[in-house]
Amino acid sequence: MTAPTATYTVKFRRRNGNGKVPPSGRIPRVTRLLALAHRIEGMIRSGELRDWAEAARIVGVTRARMTQVANLLLLAPEIQEIILTLRPIAERRDPVTGSTLRALVTHGDWVLQARAWQALQLFPLASR
Numbered sequence: 001m002t003a004p005t006a007t008y009t010v011k012f013r014r015r016n017g018n019g020k021v022p023p024s025g026r027i028p029r030v031t032r033l034l035a036l037a038h039r040i041e042g043m044i045r046s047g048e049l050r051d052w053a054e055a056a057r058i059v060g061v062t063r064a065r066m067t068q069v070a071n072l073l074l075l076a077p078e079i080q081e082i083i084l085t086l087r088p089i090a091e092r093r094d095p096v097t098g099s100t101l102r103a104l105v106t107h108g109d110w111v112l113q114a115r116a117w118q119a120l121q122l123f124p125l126a127s128r
Contacts, residue, residue, distance in 0.1 A: 026088055029098065033072060035084065104117060
């Protein structure tokens with residue numbers, strides 16, 4: 001005697017149904033750090049976190065490292081926009097490094113930051 005069998009047709013599709021394939025590669029580190037800085041700043045303003053020191057304890061980094069992350073918020077808005085919209089990368093090296101951005105932050109004036117950014121010739125700033 002043979003065992004009964006059942007046949008089913010299964011169709012796989014995306015839940016959102018838009019058919020878009022997510023980009024391959026990884027998000028650049030500086031993009032993730034700047035996004036983290038904005039997230040923590042929002043949590044501090046909303047009262048979820050007391051200060052950057054508390055954020056450092058929760059994230060598990062030193063206060064000095066958290067200061068480096070927080071200083072990314074001092075970059076000119078045009079530079080932040082470029083960093084936040086960097087495409088995922090497949091190669092090993094990030095196009096922009098944290099040390100490059102820390103050097104830009106030392107220029108307190110956004111105009112000086114923009115000039116230094118353009119001198120690096122990484123990504124052009126939007127024309128004003």
